[in-house]
Amino acid sequence: MQKQVNFFKTKQLGFDKENMVYIHTTGEFNNLQNLKQLKEQLLNNLNIKGIAFQSCLPSEFEIGGSMYTQENPDNRVHGEMVEISEDYFNVMKIKFLEGEHNFDYSNSTIQDCIINETAAKQLRLNPPYTGQTVFDLNENKYLTIKGVIKDINTKSLDQEVKPCLYTKANFYPDNGIILFKLTGNYEAAIYSIRDYCMKNNGKIPFEYQFLDQTYDGLYKSEIRTQKMLGWFSIISIILTSMGLLAMVYFITQNRTKEIGIRKVNGARISEVLIMLNKDFVKWVVTAFVIACPIAYYAMNKWLESFAYKTDLSWWIFALAGLLALGIALLTVSWQSWKAATRNPVESLRYE
16 A cells, blocks of 8 residues: 555656646636736746646546547547646646647637547547547537647546547636746745735635645545554554563463473574474464465455556565564564573473
8 A cells, every 4th residue: 555655646647746836717817818917927936937727627627528520420539628828738848749739829719629649549530630620519619639748647546547628718717727837936936926816816815725735635545544554553563562472471481391401401592492483483474374365355456446556566465474474573582582591490490
């Protein structure tokens, strides 16, 4: 589980979410002209590297619709329909498979679109993709493909990449966002954004969030479960060690005379330790053999819920077995060592 959580945090999603702050396009920021003025003014701040707009948060599903081509009108593909600003792909550092982002923003009508790899595959398009048309049910007309981006994981990694069609926006709804790429002094940049919003959209409380923290929040359940099981594991190890310590104490007390006789007859300390510890090793190995297939099955079933997942490596089980064996030996060896190094005269006198 720790490996999968680390996979969530380190997997390259195909876009840049670091040092990115966003606010929602509420109030006066529904209007494109107001957003244009915001962009012009705030980009003068050296701590703000880029600004882009999107009709919804990337981690959320935008209102979808059907798309199809003239060649295959019966092959209807359902996907996301996302509206973006001209600098969106540059600010998010999204790579293109073909073409480029060159919507005509001087024209208010929507004529062009950009799709992702998955949409191109499911629409059964053949390269080169640019110049071909796709019918957008939301716009109720054919749009010309201007580019195809590489697939990006904008949603939780338990979901596969969905077909996505991007167009320019005529306006932004309340759930739209303004993305700010920050550099240098973050506090100064956020202060500048807050000051502008208070002056030009003062009726709406100023609230901002970091995009990377939003994505970390997608895996709260898995992170919480992993931490909880970690603490349960520590508690169970402590309780088990206490039980082992009581058992080895009981065994060594009952075999005190036997240990003394063996030592008098030339038994070495190492031989006495092996004699006392071998039963514990046997039970740890038996438990390991029983636990491995159960753990493997359980983790396989858990990982099946994720479209993108880490490997269930063999060394995880080997490491768990070695740790269990090591903890058991450390727990019992202290008491075993005391019994094995005891003066045989005292041992024989014991009873």
